[in-house]
Amino acid sequence: MAAVLLVEDDETIGSLLESALRMHDYEVMWSRTGGEALRRMTIDEYDIVLLDLGLPDLDGIEVCRRARGITPTALIIMITARTQEMDVVIGLEVGADDYLTKPLRLRELLARLHAHLRRGTSSNVVPLRLGDMVVQVAARRVTLAGDEVALRPKEFDLLQRLAQEPGAAVSRDTLMADVWDTHWRGSTKTLDVHIVTLRRKLAEAATNSVTAPTITTVRGYGYRLEVPAP
Known part of the structure; x- marks a missing residue:
């Protein structure tokens, strides 16, 4: 309950x-x-x-x-x-x-x-490893170059969704449906604000990382999580 x-x-x-x-x-x-x-x-x-x-x-x-x-x-x-x-x-x-x-x-x-x-309470418990970043799905924790990145619940959900398809462009509609609600009727401003905050937190945590993922805007479509080659 x-x-x-x-x-x-x-x-x-x-x-x-x-x-x-x-x-x-x-x-x-x-x-x-x-x-x-x-x-x-x-x-x-x-x-x-x-x-x-x-x-x-x-x-x-x-x-x-x-x-x-x-x-x-x-x-x-x-x-x-x-x-x-x-x-x-x-x-x-x-x-x-x-x-x-x-x-x-x-x-x-x-x-x-x-x-x-x-x-x-997602049943997917397999950690996602992308460069120096590890998304521990079961524990709902993210580490970058060994240091934990403090994320709010929806920031974690958003990063996890992008991390499921590294390198692929994910549309705004798909992110809103998968992370927020399949019948979303409101503004997508909530997505934009979360992306801005998520980018900042990843950048701040990437000081000691050479393969830290970054979130790229795909103009007119959505976002893409990119992982630099080692």
Whole structure:
């Protein structure tokens, strides 16, 4: 049973989400303020954090940033009524893995949660070795020249997907379908933000590597993971 921390101050929406999640066998803890949610994260472990950005005490973006420091392995999904794309980009940059916009479609939310959890427990346990980089699928760890690269859940999933076909161009639609959701309807900005962060982390970790993989943009199509020859 997956543990979900629901952070939502609207009583109507919170009650609906809590009931729906419990009906689908999720263990739910509901916090109505950002401060309360952050305190709960220091006490208990959660698999998923559903975080409304419009909270009464703390800005949701700030809650997201602090939450990532407290619970680095949890999936953080923002729930936002904000229409400006920059709000979503900032949320993804400070630690969110995904986002949904209000009004929520319950079926989409449940499908997204199921997809995240399914990918987090992949049965493929064979390590992927690409130059100096090793993607340990079962342990969900990445090392580069022997040093571990700290990745957020969706960064790991994205790198793993690209690493499955080194040298091959993978389309944006395929990455969105395989890493996020097969019925994705929203902006692909979440993919762009994760690629930027992933590139930076790989570059920072590649100081002592001569065969560190790099992510190349295939203009008008998608991305490719390239491994230099030794």
